[in-house]
Amino acid sequence: MKKPTELLKEEHQGVLQKLDALEDVINNLEHKEKASARLKELTSFFDTDFWVHFDKEGKALFPEFDNFMPRGAGPLAVMMDEHEVLRETNVVVHEAVTRYLDDDDSAAVIQVIRQNGTHFIEFLRNHIFKEDSILFRMAEMHLQQAQNERVIRLFAEIERTTKSDLK
Numbered sequence: 478m479k480k481p482t483e484l485l486k487e488e489h490q491g492v493l494q495k496l497d498a499l500e501d502v503i504n505n506l507e508h509k510e511k512a513s514a515r516l517k518e519l520t521s522f523f524d525t526d527f528w529v530h531f532d533k534e535g536k537a538l539f540p541e542f543d544n545f546m547p548r549g550a551g552p553l554a555v556m557m558d559e560h561e562v563l564r565e566t567n568v569v570v571h572e573a574v575t576r577y578l579d580d581d582d583s584a585a586v587i588q589v590i591r592q593n594g595t596h597f598i599e600f601l602r603n604h605i606f607k608e609d610s611i612l613f614r615m616a617e618m619h620l621q622q623a624q625n626e627r628v629i630r631l632f633a634e635i636e637r638t639t640k641s642d643l644k
């Protein structure tokens with residue numbers, strides 16, 4: 478059976494590919510026809526599926542760190558704060574993308590998408606790097622088999638409940 482950190486790292490690889498695609502699109506917003514379809518697909522990913530991943534970390538994996546890492550301080554607190562920054566930046570990007578798709582593709586709107594989108598992309602790449610290289614490595618050292626199994630069960634539950642929420 479795969480460890481929860483292995484599953485999350487695989488999801489990170491998928492997210493990094495979406496970020497490359499997003500970077501490409503926000504550099505080509507002047508070609509609206511081409512950009513629109515890809516932009517819709519990417520913003521829908523970052524509005525929905527992506528948060529399931531954060532829940533898996535924040536609600537299933539990180540709580541298992543309690544016996545070796547404090548929750549309200551240090552690296553775990555930093556990761557949770559970064560999740561919030563990403564949520565907030567995503568809202569700003571989403572609003573600007575909606576305006577762009579709804580017929581306001583002015584330079585000002587493009588500028589908002591580009592600035593905040595770039596921030597989102599760079600911030601998230603860095604965040605993933607820190608999780609993969611620091612937090613997940615520590616989880617792999619400290620978590621017992623029973624804990625890994627519990628986390629995997631919670632992942633399935635999070636996927637199930639979040640998907641039914643979206644319907």
Ligand SMILES: [Fe+2]
Pocket residue numbers: 485489530534605608
């Ligand atoms: Fe992550």
